[in-house]
Amino acid sequence: MPLDFEIVPAAPEREDALQLSLESWEGPLDLLLALARSQKVDLKQISILALVEQYLTFIAEARELKLEVAADYLVMAAWLAYLKSALLLPKDPLEDPSPDELALRLQLRLQRLAAMRDAAARLLARDRIGRDVFLRAKPEGLRDIKVRRWDASLYDLLAAYGQVKLRAEPVVHMVSRRPVITLDAALHHLQRMLGVKLDWAELADFLPPDYDGPLRRSAIASSFVAALELARQGRVELKQEGAFEPLYLKAAGV
């Protein structure tokens, strides 16, 4: 047990030992508990007044020896000094909380810390794995072995082959074809429309209404060239009020 859990330096007999080991306490409550245990009575019967006295003496001596005393020890000392005077003075029934209540709280805290400290010691003294009881050093272990099942469909296979074949074919550069109306198509279309429309009509009216975007631009361009061609052949008359004005056409000789 001493291997694992070295009990706090029990409340030392000699004062100098107390002072030298200031660092071995974990805060004022820890020190108070060690002092309380030095009274060698049940914590329930402890004299808080005597305990306060012991603590204040301890801190005073530590300071005399110019040992550095951490702030929380000094705060506790100040509080205990107040508690001490309150306990000694005639009781003021209006004071709340009463010094007795403060003393009781301190006692309860010390009991709880002591209980947990004992519990820790008993816990560490149990039969521990690797110290008192031992396990199998090299168990076989339980294993879940994953068996890989590869999955692919016939479609995956054929699609993959298609891709291979495509990659292997001689590279053919295909200029992607933009949506266009060819001159031939425009000529054909314009001639048919001229048979229907008798009076002057704007070139744009000859275009199918559902053409839009690049296709409409292409249709206008090819229809314009087609109109010039038909005019050259004498099969259509053209008129325009001025530059960039609408272009009108009608069948020649109507």
Next chain:
Amino acid sequence: MIDDLERAIEAMIFASDEPLDARQVAGRLGDQMTPGQVKAIIETIAQRHAGSGIELVERGGHWHFQTPADLAHLLRRERDDPRKLSRAAAEVLAIIAYHEPVSRAEIEAIRGVQTSKGTLDVLMEAEWVMPAGRREVPGRPLIYKTTDAFLQHFGLTSRKDLPGIEDLRAAGLLDPVDLAFEEAMGELDLVKDGEEA
């Protein structure tokens, strides 16, 4: 003649590199048995090994084989160096075990000092302590509890096995100071009343 199911369960627990519970054993057997049936068989196996050099023990519902503690002197070797705990870590571990789930502030209220970051880390690294959600109070502090590995390491069948836990509870030493204070004041009043009567 030991029956096949008993042999199988014995081998499984013996071969496993971590303690198994009845549900895990039942699962590996293809769920033909209920965990309750498995547990009954495990107890038969434990009975068979009782008093031998190998014991089958239960820790937090999980079972494993280990050597009996009374043979420690023969088995302990110099290289065996169980994790040495600082006093602070041992205290924090005890507070968590006896009060769980418990927040860091509650641990500090009992110890009267701040808990250094390393202390909880050491306990979590040892896998003896784990976070157990948050307390639904302002600030929603993390709360901690002990693990199955804690029960295993310290040879506890369950948390009820914690040394002296019933006595501590009965004495109110696991209650917060405020609660204990209210009760103590109540008793004082009673005594005064008694005096006056």
Next chain:
Amino acid sequence: MIDDLERAIEAMIFASDEPLDARQVAGRLGDQMTPGQVKAIIETIAQRHAGSGIELVERGGHWHFQTPADLAHLLRRERDDPRKLSRAAAEVLAIIAYHEPVSRAEIEAIRGVQTSKGTLDVLMEAEWVMPAGRREVPGRPLIYKTTDAFLQHFGLTSRKDLPGIEDLRAAGLLDPVDLAFEEAMGELDLVKDGEEA
């Protein structure tokens, strides 16, 4: 009632990280016994465990505990782990199926890219592809062919069931997949409609 010496030896062998011989056991017991005496006790222990889920066995004069071989299936459980075949593996598989028997160099020539060894390994692990001897050319490269398991998995009666190149083309599987191109196709159709109007 098992005697203390027997318990101690049993625990020692159980906790040891390697098999122990009688001399080592006697040494740890403080040499009060001869190795012969120790051996007799070890044999008693082995007898006690015979037929259970734990066996004490001797290997070259050293003793250790193990689980019986007939229970190995409980300790090593197999689980399916389905994985999708990668594109590269699907390509290699298709080439082997269409061109078998075929060497790795030939596969690479057809694919136009290097083929990692792992890809062929995967296909052999899946048992869809197997070596089919060596090609009698310089270097005598291994050649590969598909297996019956391949036909089964893909629902083919024989390799002749594989669609020919023309079938693939008709099914659109030889078309370059190019969204822009497909859109252009749609617009061309529009033009045709316009012409017909």
